[in-house]
Amino acid sequence: MVVTLLTDFDDFYVGAMKGVLHGITDAEVVDIYHDLPRQDVRSAAFALLNTAPWFPDGSVHCIVVDPGVGTDRKAVAVVVDGGRQTIVAPDNGVALPAARKMGEYEVHEVRYESPESSTFHGRDVFAPAAAEIAEGKPVYEEEPIDDYVDLEFGTAIRTSSGFSAEVLYVDSFGNAVTNLEGGRLLEAADFGETLRVNGREIPFQDTYARVDEGGLLGTIGSHDNFEVSVNRGSATELMDIDTEDRLEIEV
Amino acid sequence: MVVTLLTDFDDFYVGAMKGVLHGITDAEVVDIYHDLPRQDVRSAAFALLNTAPWFPDGSVHCIVVDPGVGTDRKAVAVVVDGGRQTIVAPDNGVALPAARKMGEYEVHEVRYESPESSTFHGRDVFAPAAAEIAEGKPVYEEEPIDDYVDLEFGTAIRTSSGFSAEVLYVDSFGNAVTNLEGGRLLEAADFGETLRVNGREIPFQDTYARVDEGGLLGTIGSHDNFEVSVNRGSATELMDIDTEDRLEIEV
Amino acid sequence: MVVTLLTDFDDFYVGAMKGVLHGITDAEVVDIYHDLPRQDVRSAAFALLNTAPWFPDGSVHCIVVDPGVGTDRKAVAVVVDGGRQTIVAPDNGVALPAARKMGEYEVHEVRYESPESSTFHGRDVFAPAAAEIAEGKPVYEEEPIDDYVDLEFGTAIRTSSGFSAEVLYVDSFGNAVTNLEGGRLLEAADFGETLRVNGREIPFQDTYARVDEGGLLGTIGSHDNFEVSVNRGSATELMDIDTEDRLEIEV
Numbered sequence: 001m002v003v004t005l006l007t008d009f010d011d012f013y014v015g016a017m018k019g020v021l022h023g024i025t026d027a028e029v030v031d032i033y034h035d036l037p038r039q040d041v042r043s044a045a046f047a048l049l050n051t052a053p054w055f056p057d058g059s060v061h062c063i064v065v066d067p068g069v070g071t072d073r074k075a076v077a078v079v080v081d082g083g084r085q086t087i088v089a090p091d092n093g094v095a096l097p098a099a100r101k102m103g104e105y106e107v108h109e110v111r112y113e114s115p116e117s118s119t120f121h122g123r124d125v126f127a128p129a130a131a132e133i134a135e136g137k138p139v140y141e142e143e144p145i146d147d148y149v150d151l152e153f154g155t156a157i158r159t160s161s162g163f164s165a166e167v168l169y170v171d172s173f174g175n176a177v178t179n180l181e182g183g184r185l186l187e188a189a190d191f192g193e194t195l196r197v198n199g200r201e202i203p204f205q206d207t208y209a210r211v212d213e214g215g216l217l218g219t220i221g222s223h224d225n226f227e228v229s230v231n232r233g234s235a236t237e238l239m240d241i242d243t244e245d246r247l248e249i250e251v
Numbered sequence: 252m253v254v255t256l257l258t259d260f261d262d263f264y265v266g267a268m269k270g271v272l273h274g275i276t277d278a279e280v281v282d283i284y285h286d287l288p289r290q291d292v293r294s295a296a297f298a299l300l301n302t303a304p305w306f307p308d309g310s311v312h313c314i315v316v317d318p319g320v321g322t323d324r325k326a327v328a329v330v331v332d333g334g335r336q337t338i339v340a341p342d343n344g345v346a347l348p349a350a351r352k353m354g355e356y357e358v359h360e361v362r363y364e365s366p367e368s369s370t371f372h373g374r375d376v377f378a379p380a381a382a383e384i385a386e387g388k389p390v391y392e393e394e395p396i397d398d399y400v401d402l403e404f405g406t407a408i409r410t411s412s413g414f415s416a417e418v419l420y421v422d423s424f425g426n427a428v429t430n431l432e433g434g435r436l437l438e439a440a441d442f443g444e445t446l447r448v449n450g451r452e453i454p455f456q457d458t459y460a461r462v463d464e465g466g467l468l469g470t471i472g473s474h475d476n477f478e479v480s481v482n483r484g485s486a487t488e489l490m491d492i493d494t495e496d497r498l499e500i501e502v
Numbered sequence: 503m504v505v506t507l508l509t510d511f512d513d514f515y516v517g518a519m520k521g522v523l524h525g526i527t528d529a530e531v532v533d534i535y536h537d538l539p540r541q542d543v544r545s546a547a548f549a550l551l552n553t554a555p556w557f558p559d560g561s562v563h564c565i566v567v568d569p570g571v572g573t574d575r576k577a578v579a580v581v582v583d584g585g586r587q588t589i590v591a592p593d594n595g596v597a598l599p600a601a602r603k604m605g606e607y608e609v610h611e612v613r614y615e616s617p618e619s620s621t622f623h624g625r626d627v628f629a630p631a632a633a634e635i636a637e638g639k640p641v642y643e644e645e646p647i648d649d650y651v652d653l654e655f656g657t658a659i660r661t662s663s664g665f666s667a668e669v670l671y672v673d674s675f676g677n678a679v680t681n682l683e684g685g686r687l688l689e690a691a692d693f694g695e696t697l698r699v700n701g702r703e704i705p706f707q708d709t710y711a712r713v714d715e716g717g718l719l720g721t722i723g724s725h726d727n728f729e730v731s732v733n734r735g736s737a738t739e740l741m742d743i744d745t746e747d748r749l750e751i752e753v
Contacts, residue, residue, distance in 0.1 A: 002524050006517065011423040012298035013473075015257065015283030019305030022253050022281065030524065031282065031533065032517030038424060039483045047514035054521030054625065067483055070458025118458040120473030123305070172513040173540060207572025207620040222515075222622030232541045232569055262674040263549035264724075266508065266534030270556030273504050273532065282533065289675060290734045318734055321709025369709040371724030374556070 002055065003134050006032040006048055006063040007122060008039060016120075017062070017127040024131035027060070037170075039067040041092050043243060045151050046169040046177070048087070048098040050223045057084050061098075062122075062130035066090040070118035075110035075125050076148055077133060077140040088130040090121070093151025107148040108140035156180035156226075162188065162195070162251040165226065167243050174234025176241050177227040180249065182220030189251040196250035197228055198239065208232075218249075254385050255306065257283040257299055257314040258373060259290065267371075268313070268378040275382035278311070288421075290318040292343050294494060296402050297420040297428070299338070299349040301474050308335050312349075313373075313381035317341040321369035326361035326376050327399055328384060328391040339381040341372070344402025358399040359391035407431035407477075413439065413446070413502040416477065418494050425485025427492050428478040431500065433471030440502040447501035448479055449490065459483075469500075503529040505636050506557065508550055508565040509624060510538040518622075519564070519629040526633035529562070539672075541569040543594050545745060547653050548671040548679070550589070550600040552725050559586050563600075564624075564632035568592040572620035577612040577627050578650055579635060579642040590632040592623070595653025609650040610642035658682035658728075664690065664697070664753040667728065669745050676736025678743050679729045682751065684722030691753040698752035699730055700741065710734075720751075 003021055007014055014034050021029050032051050037043045044065035052061050074091035081103040087095040088110065099105040115124030132139045156165035156179055163185065165178035189195060191206045195218050203211055204218045208231045211217045216235060221227040228235045228247065236242060254272055258265055265285050272280050283302050288294045295316035303312050325342035332354040338346040339361065350356040366375030383390040407416035407430055414436065416429035440446060442457045446469050454462055455469045459482045462468045467486060472478040479486045479498065487493060505523055509516055516536050523531050534553050539545045546567035554563050576593035583605040589597040590612065601607040617626030634641040658667035658681055665687065667680035691697060693708045697720050705713055706720045710733045713719045718737060723729040730737045730749065738744060 004517065004520075006514070009423065010286070012257070012284040012287070012302050013422070015255065015281075015298070015302035016305045016473075018255075018281050018283070019302060019307070019310075022279075022310075023305070023307040028279070028524075028530070029281070030517075030520050030531070032520070033514040035512070036514070047517070051514050051517035051521060054518045054525070056521070056525040059521075059524075068460050071460045117473040117475075119470060123473060171515070172511065209570050209573045219621060222518075222619040222625060260674065261537070263508070263535040263538070263553050264673070266506065266532075266549070266553035267556045267724075269506075269532050269534070270553060270558070270561075273530075273561075274556070274558040279530070280532070319711050322711045368724040370721060374724060 001027040001058050001134060002030045003027045003130050004030045004032050004055065004059060004061045005034070006036070006044065006051070006061065007034045008036040008044065008065045009122070010035040013120065013122060016123045020123055020127040021131045024128060025134045027131070027134040036065060037243065039065065040243065041065055041067070041094050042151065043169050045094045045097045046153070048094065049101055052085065052087065052098045053102050055085065059085050060130050060134045061085065061087045062126050063087065063089045063094055064122040064126050065094055066092070066121060068092060069121050074148070075112065075121065075129065077108045077110050077129065078105050079108060080105045086133050088126050088133065091149050093149045096151050097153060106144035108144050110140045112139070153179045156184070159248070163249045165247050165249060167241055167245045167247060168225070170236050170243050173229070174236045175221065175227045175229045176236050177221055177223060177225050178247055180226040182224045182226060185220070185226050185251070197247055200239065202228065252278040252385060253281045253306065253310050254278045254381050255281045255283050255310060255312045256285070257287070257295065257302070257312065258285045259287040259295065259316045260373070261286040264371065264373060267374045271374055271378040272382045275379060276385045278385040287316060288494065290316065291494070292316055292318070292345050293402065294420050296345045296348045297404070299345065300352055303336065303338065303349040304353050306336065310336050311381050311385045312336070312338045313377050314338065314340045314345055315373040315377050316345055317343070317372060319343060320372050326363065326372065326380065328359045328361050328380065329356050330359060331356045337384050339377050339384065342400050344400045347402050348404060357395035359395050361391045363390070404430045407435070410499070414500045416498050416500060418492055418496045418498060419476070421487050421494050425487045426472065426478045426480045427487050428472055428474060428476050429498055431477040433475045433477060436471070436477050436502070448498055451490065453479065503636060504532045504557065504561050505529045505632050506532045506534050506561060506563045507536070508534040508538070508546065508553070508563065509536045510540050510542070510546065510567045511624070512537040515622065515624060518625045522625055522629040523633045526630060527636045529633070529636040538567060539745065541567065542745065543567055543569070543596050544653065545671050547596045547599045548655070550596065551603055554587065554589065554600045555604050557587065561587050562632050562636045563587065563589045564628050565589065565591045565596055566624040566628050567596055568594070568623060570594060571623050577614065577623065577631065579610045579612050579631065580607050581610060582607045588635050590628050590635065593651050595651045598653050599655060608646035610646050612642045614641070655681045658686070661750070665751045667749050667751060669743055669747045669749060670727070672738050672745050676738045677723065677729045677731045678738050679723055679725060679727050680749055682728040684726045684728060687722070687728050687753070699749055702741065704730065
């Protein structure tokens with residue numbers, strides 16, 4: 001049994017959450033990542049989508065990227081497949097792409113007394129709720145809600161010459177991951193061909209080391225999405241692209 | 252039973268400490284944070300103050316921010332409430348604010364043979380001492396000492412127009428946390444009012460999202476202290492303030 | 503029983519590896535460090551050399567710094583002292599300095615089906631292999647191989663005036679660690695003397711705090727190698743040196 005933590009804190013605040021967790025549950029506490037782009041709910045949702053499904057049954061995920069902390073936004077527990085996995089998160093959509101990928105899910109409002117602080121619900125709401133759930137105590141309303149905030153990454157648009165895609169995530173290597181599914185691109189282009197991305201010729205390869213050091217390439221990353229990369233370098237620097245930018249991909 | 256780690260290492264060195272710990276104890280090793288401002292004992296003390304008290308009874312905290320490594324500064328074990336929690340640290344005051352908050356404490360000198368290195372007591376002194384203490388072996392002198400180094404954050408000074416406070420900690424969001432206790436400020440001002448901080452008008456609000464994105468605000472953070480913040484931005488950048496700066500707060 | 507993780511990911515990718523590990527083994531998963539210099543196999547080898555030997559018998563180390571991911575480079579399990587410790591890594595030499603230090607070792611090719619991705623073998627090859635090995639299942643070929651990639655740090659060259667050394671690692675404090683063994687230098691110079699490093703006079707001291715704040719020094723670090731440091735500052739910034747640079751040290 002594990003409780004995972006995924007935040008944009010990159011500071012000792014995550015230690016306070018761990019103290020609360022260890023005081024309530026003997027579950028192993030697992031860091032996923034704490035240096036997510038600050039306050040960026042879409043990037044956080046993408047990170048959860050690509051990590052939570054790899055955890056074993058019974059895992060509880062506690063994710064806190066929470067620009068609305070202290071307002072009247074709800075706290076939710078997203079229960080997947082009747083409790084096979086549970087995500088505890090602010091009601092800002094961050095949990096939904098992962099939940100959708102993992103199975104059938106219901107969104108429940110977390111019950112909590114007015115917390116000690118209005119600026120740190122990670123410590124005062126989400127950590128204790130995740131710990132209680134890990135201990136088998138469903139500290140959320142029995143009836144699921146429908147009016148939760150959803151979030152979708154959408155999908156790339158088919159254009160006359162290829163695809164128009166959105167950059168969903170920029171990783172620490174400088175890879176720009178898009179919402180163009182690899183399978184769709186592979187129907188239109190084979191590895192070894194040359195693509196045009198925002199007007200620039202880029203080889204389409206199955207892995208980074210197929211091009212020289214410093215060379216741009218397009219590939220299908222571990223998330224099964226098309227990404228623009230540089231072998232041993234940063235594509236986002238070289239092409240000056242960022243999260244939410246659009247890429248016009250000609251095949 | 253957990254042993255926590257809090258350092259300014261941000262490098263593989265913390266891995267060597269974990270190796271030593273796992274060789275001595277089966278206690279769970281918990282990362283609090285390893286990217287504290289380098290060699291900054293006051294920031295480290297503030298981080299420990301706001302994390303250690305949240306851990307359950309029996310926890311041992313191992314904190315290494317140690318500009319005096321290899322000199323004749325002592326290593327200490329600060330035993331809180333007769334062993335309810337213990338902090339192992341260099342004798343530079345880093346443990347004292349947390350100990351004072353948690354309960355009655357005694358400071359003991361850690362016994363250790365001359366360590367393998369003169370530059371890495373985290374691995375050679377503090378980690379083994381914390382692990383032994385977690386195993387119930389008090390590897391420190393029985394008699395507490397009085398001549399340890401203390402550290403206090405002080406408190407904001409009441410001025411004719413408000414308070415003169417010191418910035419204790421700058422967090423990764425760019426919030427500037429001061430030594431003005433929230434309770435004292437709330438006796439002089441209500442949420443919704445406007446404060447002047449270093450001559451600048453700033454709304455006083457109960458949480459970040461009460462102001463527009465990019466807007467400055469003053470609030471009472473999760474540490475119960477007054478902090479200057481920017482909603483989804485960095486107050487320390489916007490106001491060009493840093494740790495140890497003084498803020499003149501007019502109410 | 504622990505499985506350690508050492509990568510250059512600094513992103514949520516390490517969370518996917520942890521999910522896979524926790525699905526296969528109950529071993530405790532221990533982060534060594536995830537912000538290694540990107541794609542830098544020599545720095546990673548140095549980090550492993552200075553951490554793995556401190557872990558207890560039975561540990562399995564999973565290290566992923568892998569510029570050749572998805573090419574035909576092998577995955578290897580380096581088995582030390584008949585299984586006392588095991589390192590799972592790409593066949594790029596990263597594991598060899600640590601293995602050599604720890605004892606007798608054999609290099610085995612890891613068996614794996616074609617993995618789900620060609621860009622993330624950390625999740626699809628190394629994590630599951632490490633987890634299976636931690637569970638006592640040797641998922642590698644029985645016969646060791648001889649044609650693995652090796653990596654050596656070499657040693658400083660004795661010159662007429664002292665030593666010519668290479669910078670092996672730049673740590674987060676800005677210390678520049680060389681391949682000059684401390685014992686060799688101590689035969690030629692005593693602490694308290696002055697060295698010349700790349701023409702610059704630098705005191706040789708047993709620890710950082712022997713010089714004023716901001717002052718350069720040479721010392722013998724916790725890895726037993728000569729390093730150039732600044733007390734509470736960065737030597738690599740002050741002297742403009744980086745990994746793989748050569749230092750001419752006059753004694």
